Structures are given as C-alpha cells and as structure tokens.
Amino acid sequence: MSTEKNRVCIWYVNEAEEAARFYAETFPDSRVAAVYRAPGDYPSGKAGDVLTVDFTVAGIACIGLNGGTAFKHSEAFSFQIATDDQEETDRYWNAIVGNGGQESQCGWCKDRWGISWQITPRALTDAIAAGGIEAKRAFEAMMTMGKIDIAVIEAARRG
Numbered sequence: 001m002s003t004e005k006n007r008v009c010i011w012y013v014n015e016a017e018e019a020a021r022f023y024a025e026t027f028p029d030s031r032v033a034a035v036y037r038a039p040g041d042y043p044s045g046k047a048g049d050v051l052t053v054d055f056t057v058a059g060i061a062c063i064g065l066n067g068g069t070a071f072k073h074s075e076a077f078s079f080q081i082a083t084d085d086q087e088e089t090d091r092y093w094n095a096i097v098g099n100g101g102q103e104s105q106c107g108w109c110k111d112r113w114g115i116s117w118q119i120t121p122r123a124l125t126d127a128i129a130a131g132g133i134e135a136k137r138a139f140e141a142m143m144t145m146g147k148i149d150i151a152v153i154e155a156a157r158r159g
Contacts, residue, residue, distance in 0.1 A: 004061040006061070007054075007063055008060060008061070010077075010115065011067045012066050012113055013066070013068060014049075014066050015066070016052065016053045016064025016065060016066045017064070019064060019113045019115070020053045020055035022099060022111070024055060024056075026092065026095045027057055029058050030059075031056050032054075032055045033054040035054075036050070036051050037051060038050075050066055052065050052066070057079060060079070073110075073113075073115055075108070077115075078108070078116035079117050080118040081117060082120055083119060083120065084122055085121075085150065086150045086151070089121050090147070092117075092119045093109060093147045096109050096110075096117055097109050099112055103147070105146060106143060107119050107120050107121075107142070107145070107148045109147075119147065120148065123150045124138060127139075127153055127154075127156075127157045137156040137157055137159060138153050138156050141153055141156035
C-alpha cells in the first residue's frame with residue numbers, strides 16, 4: 001500500500017504494469033512497488049485483472065490505472081528527465097523510442113503507451129538560463145532538433 005500523500009495518476013488502457021516495469025528498468029530511482037488486481041468481475045474486466053500499479057519514476061511517485069480507452073494522453077502531461085551528457089541523453093531517448101515509442105521535436109518523445117517525455121540535457125537548460133544572445137542561439141539550434149545534440153547546443157551557445 002502506498003504511503004505517499006500525493007502521487008501522479010497515469011491512465012493506461014490495460015498496460016500499466018508493463019509500462020511501470022519498463023520505467024523501473026530504464027530510469028534510476030525507479031521501481032514497481034505493488035500491483036493490485038480486481039477482486040471480482042467489473043464492467044470492463046474480470047477478477048484477477050490488474051487494476052492499479054504503484055510505481056516510482058525517477059523519484060516521482062505514480063499510480064498506473066488500467067482505465068480503458070475512454071481517455072487519451074497528450075503532451076499537456078510529460079515527464080522531463082534532466083541528463084548530464086550525450087551518452088545519458090542517447091540512452092534514455094533510444095530506450096523510449098526503441099521500445100515502440102515515437103520521436104518528436106525539441107527533445108520530446110512518446111513512449112509506446114502514449115506518455116510524453118522530455119529528454120533535456122542540462123547543457124540546454126544552462127544555455128537558456130544564461131539569457132541574452134547565448135540563450136537565443138541555443139534555443140534556435142534546439143528548435144531544429146528531435147533528440148538534443150549537446151555538441152550542437154554548446155557550439156551554438158559559443159556562436
């Protein structure tokens with residue numbers, strides 16, 4: 001049973017456990033804490049089906065709810081993962097996209113369950129935070145990318 005006072009609830013069609021296990025294998029400070037099954041039949045399922053999954057993604061407490069097809073995910077909700085170097089950026093990006101996910105723009109991608117992720121190198125965040133012409137050049141470079149290329153961001157920042 002979860003002891004967190006607040007956690008993020010993520011709606012899945014019927015793959016909350018599979019998604020939670022993927023996140024636990026992919027990101028540090030992530031784990032599956034518990035899987036709860038239906039004690040009886042219900043309108044969209046039967047006894048024994050996975051109802052919810054308590055899990056943590058990169059330190060964020062979550063509950064996955066197998067709620068069916070009534071609602072779809074959008075980019076209005078995303079996980080943002082800060083990375084320290086290109087190897088880490090590539091590892092997370094490739095894990096998500098390579099597991100049936102989808103590339104997007106500016107460091108964004110979606111996993112196979114439709115959850116949006118921002119794989120954001122600290123070098124990009126630092127460049128934007130610097131302000132001025134450095135931020136403008138880094139921002140313009142980022143706008144041309146899918147997965148963020150740190151070397152290009154740093155070169156743009158330097159001018």
